[in-house]
Amino acid sequence: MRDEAKALDAADELAPFRERFHLPEGIVYLDGNSLGALPKQTKKRLNSVICEEWGEGLIRSWNEADWIDLPQRVGAKIAPLIGAKPEEVIACDSTSVNLFKLIAAALAMRPGRRTILSEPGNFPTDLYMIQGLEAQGLARQKLVSYQELEAAIDDDTALLLLTHIHYKTGRMHDMARLTKAAHEKGALVLWDLSHSVGAVPLELDAKNVDFAVGCGYKYLCGGPGAPAFAYVAQRHLDAPQGFRDGVNGQQGAFSQPLSGWFGHAAPFAFDDSYEPAPGIDRLLAGTPPILGLSALEAGVDLIADIGVERLWQKSHRMSEFLRSCLAQLGCDLELVSPADPSLRGSQLSFQHEEAFAICQALIARGIIGDFRAPDILRLGFAPAYLTFADIARTAEELSDILSTRAFDRLEFRQRRAVT
Amino acid sequence: MRDEAKALDAADELAPFRERFHLPEGIVYLDGNSLGALPKQTKKRLNSVICEEWGEGLIRSWNEADWIDLPQRVGAKIAPLIGAKPEEVIACDSTSVNLFKLIAAALAMRPGRRTILSEPGNFPTDLYMIQGLEAQGLARQKLVSYQELEAAIDDDTALLLLTHIHYKTGRMHDMARLTKAAHEKGALVLWDLSHSVGAVPLELDAKNVDFAVGCGYKYLCGGPGAPAFAYVAQRHLDAPQGFRDGVNGQQGAFSQPLSGWFGHAAPFAFDDSYEPAPGIDRLLAGTPPILGLSALEAGVDLIADIGVERLWQKSHRMSEFLRSCLAQLGCDLELVSPADPSLRGSQLSFQHEEAFAICQALIARGIIGDFRAPDILRLGFAPAYLTFADIARTAEELSDILSTRAFDRLEFRQRRAVT
CATH class of the missing domain: 3.40.640.10 (Type I PLP-dependent aspartate aminotransferase-like (Major domain))
Known part of the structure; x- marks a missing residue:
């Protein structure tokens, strides 16, 4: 899975664009569909x-x-x-x-x-x-x-x-x-x-x-x-x-x-x-x-420089890769997004009664996704600055959180986010 | 007039606040009632x-x-x-x-x-x-x-x-x-x-x-x-x-x-x-x-740090000082603002059929006021960052522009501003 991610990143023609964003160290950001990352050029402008x-x-x-x-x-x-x-x-x-x-x-x-x-x-x-x-x-x-x-x-x-x-x-x-x-x-x-x-x-x-x-x-x-x-x-x-x-x-x-x-x-x-x-x-x-x-x-x-068509194609590859990684890990979260990537936007949403706590547990591990009330875990793919390694890491952490029920920890259940 | 300005600036308890703004070199800015100047703190924030x-x-x-x-x-x-x-x-x-x-x-x-x-x-x-x-x-x-x-x-x-x-x-x-x-x-x-x-x-x-x-x-x-x-x-x-x-x-x-x-x-x-x-x-x-x-x-x-009451008092002093300087210079522009400072805001507006060209001529001399169609020259006083020396300079340039009819120059008549 990690090797597959490496190969996909090596072949990714959009990979160089990641450098044009300011991204916090160690974070996998799957919430670019809520607030997009900061382009370095924006600071100068x-x-x-x-x-x-x-x-x-x-x-x-x-x-x-x-x-x-x-x-x-x-x-x-x-x-x-x-x-x-x-x-x-x-x-x-x-x-x-x-x-x-x-x-x-x-x-x-x-x-x-x-x-x-x-x-x-x-x-x-x-x-x-x-x-x-x-x-x-x-x-x-x-x-x-x-x-x-x-x-x-x-x-x-x-x-x-x-x-x-x-x-x-x-x-x-x-x-x-x-x-x-x-x-x-x-x-x-x-x-x-x-x-x-x-x-x-x-x-x-x-x-x-x-x-x-x-x-x-x-x-x-x-x-x-x-x-x-x-x-x-x-x-x-x-x-x-x-x-x-x-x-x-x-x-x-x-x-x-x-x-x-x-x-x-x-x-x-x-x-x-x-x-x-x-x-x-x-x-x-x-x-x-x-x-x-x-x-x-x-x-x-x-x-516009990157191009929407290319972003869209990479988004398909990313979301399908996440689904394949989760399947490999035996993680059967219920997908509420359409399974056909041509019928969905650049995101995958999963339904789980503990979606809020799962989202908090992911954040504690440096993976920022989104919770949407009452029970949706929403992972967004902004392909301009995401890597396939990010996706593999997400699958591993998510699978681990679910199999160990790490989300049961009190701190994840109680914290309430506003966005 | 210059001496009077110097004395007024020396006695001005708001003078130190000028340092807290970024102001372009050599400009007298009488348009803070259109767009206020940049506080230095804003850059950091x-x-x-x-x-x-x-x-x-x-x-x-x-x-x-x-x-x-x-x-x-x-x-x-x-x-x-x-x-x-x-x-x-x-x-x-x-x-x-x-x-x-x-x-x-x-x-x-x-x-x-x-x-x-x-x-x-x-x-x-x-x-x-x-x-x-x-x-x-x-x-x-x-x-x-x-x-x-x-x-x-x-x-x-x-x-x-x-x-x-x-x-x-x-x-x-x-x-x-x-x-x-x-x-x-x-x-x-x-x-x-x-x-x-x-x-x-x-x-x-x-x-x-x-x-x-x-x-x-x-x-x-x-x-x-x-x-x-x-x-x-x-x-x-x-x-x-x-x-x-x-x-x-x-x-x-x-x-x-x-x-x-x-x-x-x-x-x-x-x-x-x-x-x-x-x-x-x-x-x-x-x-x-x-x-x-x-x-x-x-x-x-x-x-809020400076305080509206103090700004208001300095604004009165500034606008009355401009009127007195203009009077000393024999410049009898028609004031359309109320003559009583307690009945007007922090500005003086003058009516002149050549208001647009006069405003342009002032800008060319580094004094930024405002034109309001069809015939108003509007000079705004933002006392947080203006000096009495600015006011004296404005009076001198305005008086000179009017007495020499400098505004008659074609460039000032033709240029059209949008704001």
């Missing part, structure tokens, strides 16, 4: 943004260091990772806030319809944002199981909102099929790509997607609480504008209610009336967070 | 957050480095600067996004009412956020002039939304009087403190304010696009909860529609149903921006 651009340039850096274009520039760099055109993507706010904008936009574009369709167990913030619009009296949340989604789309459905890869199980939706099904009933689709972007190849344009959002701090390595991104298909951005179209009861043009000054057609004219900027810029609300966006740009640059 | 907390700690830092409490901790440190209790303030999102939350909250708390009252020429994003809710069909914007505000509050007014200190003129509203007037008509008040916080003493609790927002990147020196903050009076946070109260047509409890997972009572239970967190935490939406919040904390720490 942030130091320059802080000391030179902010410290020396001060207010002048909005122009001279191109801060003003950072949301668009980072968005344009994310675009090829998700199969989008540069002018369809912008980096801003959090995933949650971007979800709100796009759910509201969909409701305004489908004025006769109120239903936002999703599934139970979707990532909570996706559902909570629907519920926020429901509390405003503007939306009606409908949740049906995975299998019933297609049949549940009806002529009251304004939007189908799903997370492409499930945060807990890693199960991947069929984006093309569900998007087509929604469109056939006149509904729009919004895909949450938080567990997909930078991990699996995506083709938003080719699959005729309407909207998407995604997280900057997982596989994109943008740093803790990094800005998120939003995608709007060009055909919606091109539709004739008119901020109140939705309210006037027509099939409205694209608009969103968090209409802050940075989304204005001329923010520095300081006009009393909101006039949405042309194109994707109208997704912006407040002043863009320059530190966060700069870190995100460095992360995206590195992931 | 961010370096530690990046290399140690993110790089070494990775996901563990949510607990071990207390990232999870950062929005509340920074909020609690801002609280004494605005006369609030620590549990009434939270740092999150942008000013724009926080405005949306609180305008929506006010509408939900006053279900029979639709009017959001403000004044023309308020900072644009404040008005645009009202217009965003108007486009959702939930609000009606009413704008009346400064003098007519009190009389215009009626029984359809859900909220009076004003910027305490006007971004362009520096004119300060009477917070106590207008808050009282709104309450007498059953309306709530939301004060935008972007040009007040860290510059002038504030007493939100004592003045019975309902809501406030403010900017982190101006006088608080939180860095470009820093997170903003929001204040909600304890009495509203204590009101019996119930997320849909507003919709049910009762005088609703406090709730806001950007109900993301970090505002949930138990975010890591991953429940399908949103349950607002008790207290100010329910203002949170997405995952907090750790880099931005860390920089903001360092800035707030420094401003």
Whole structure:
């Protein structure tokens, strides 16, 4: 198993990229799908943004260091990772806030319809944002199981909102099929790509997607609480504008209610009336967070350098290698992720009633995975900086913890983690 | 004039604090009300957050480095600067996004009412956020002039939304009087403190304010696009909860529609149903921006160390000294800020048809002020790092530019700044 790992690492064309990350000594990090590791380049970039651009340039850096274009520039760099055109993507706010904008936009574009369709167990913030619009009296949340989604789309459905890869199980939706099904009933689709972007190849344009959002701090390595991104298909951005179209009861043009000054057609004219900027810029609300966006740009640059297709292939090899190591060790944890690697994201999730304590016992041995309530042990593969030796070590420790019931120790059962 | 400046600097008890900022050589920075200067401590703090907390700690830092409490901790440190209790303030999102939350909250708390009252020429994003809710069909914007505000509050007014200190003129509203007037008509008040916080003493609790927002990147020196903050009076946070109260047509409890997972009572239970967190935490939406919040904390720490009362007093001395220098030099620029320093914020604004070119000519001489369309030259005083010698130099250069018509040079007329 160790020899096999050695051979796999020797043959791994992505192995040299590990050097481009800052990684703590002795740790196997299987939580890059929660917070991606720190690219070394990010340290340099942030130091320059802080000391030179902010410290020396001060207010002048909005122009001279191109801060003003950072949301668009980072968005344009994310675009090829998700199969989008540069002018369809912008980096801003959090995933949650971007979800709100796009759910509201969909409701305004489908004025006769109120239903936002999703599934139970979707990532909570996706559902909570629907519920926020429901509390405003503007939306009606409908949740049906995975299998019933297609049949549940009806002529009251304004939007189908799903997370492409499930945060807990890693199960991947069929984006093309569900998007087509929604469109056939006149509904729009919004895909949450938080567990997909930078991990699996995506083709938003080719699959005729309407909207998407995604997280900057997982596989994109943008740093803790990094800005998120939003995608709007060009055909919606091109539709004739008119901020109140939705309210006037027509099939409205694209608009969103968090209409802050940075989304204005001329923010520095300081006009009393909101006039949405042309194109994707109208997704912006407040002043863009320059530190966060700069870190995100460095992360995206590195992931783009490595290439999503190669990351995805290595991720398959890694997760299958872990499964094979566990099998060799006679460790039969119950896999809740799809067994077919093409149907899951870059993670393996196991169900165990002691998942929390097992996760803590792994952490005590230097292997950082994740617990997801109530009973999921989630191991994420960020192939940009993981080795096959890491995977073999994980299998050995996990197998040992389970066979010796090391997780029974009181300290592992009592400690409660928040993330 | 130079001698007078020297004497004032020698007597200035805040002079030693200048050393705690990174300031570019040879520059007089009169735009700290647009982007505050970089505290030296911020460089150290961010370096530690990046290399140690993110790089070494990775996901563990949510607990071990207390990232999870950062929005509340920074909020609690801002609280004494605005006369609030620590549990009434939270740092999150942008000013724009926080405005949306609180305008929506006010509408939900006053279900029979639709009017959001403000004044023309308020900072644009404040008005645009009202217009965003108007486009959702939930609000009606009413704008009346400064003098007519009190009389215009009626029984359809859900909220009076004003910027305490006007971004362009520096004119300060009477917070106590207008808050009282709104309450007498059953309306709530939301004060935008972007040009007040860290510059002038504030007493939100004592003045019975309902809501406030403010900017982190101006006088608080939180860095470009820093997170903003929001204040909600304890009495509203204590009101019996119930997320849909507003919709049910009762005088609703406090709730806001950007109900993301970090505002949930138990975010890591991953429940399908949103349950607002008790207290100010329910203002949170997405995952907090750790880099931005860390920089903001360092800035707030420094401003709190210096003390708002002392900053405010030095600001008076500085702006009055500039006026006196300009008068001595025979320079009679038209002041649009109130002549009484107790009625204005920490700035002086002058009206001139060539304001843009004058501002450019000043910048070319190393004096960074600000232009606000169409015809305002805005000079901001951040007394934490400005000297009286800076003020004397500004007066001399400004007087020279005006008397020699240096601003007529083509380069100053053509260049267009964005901020």
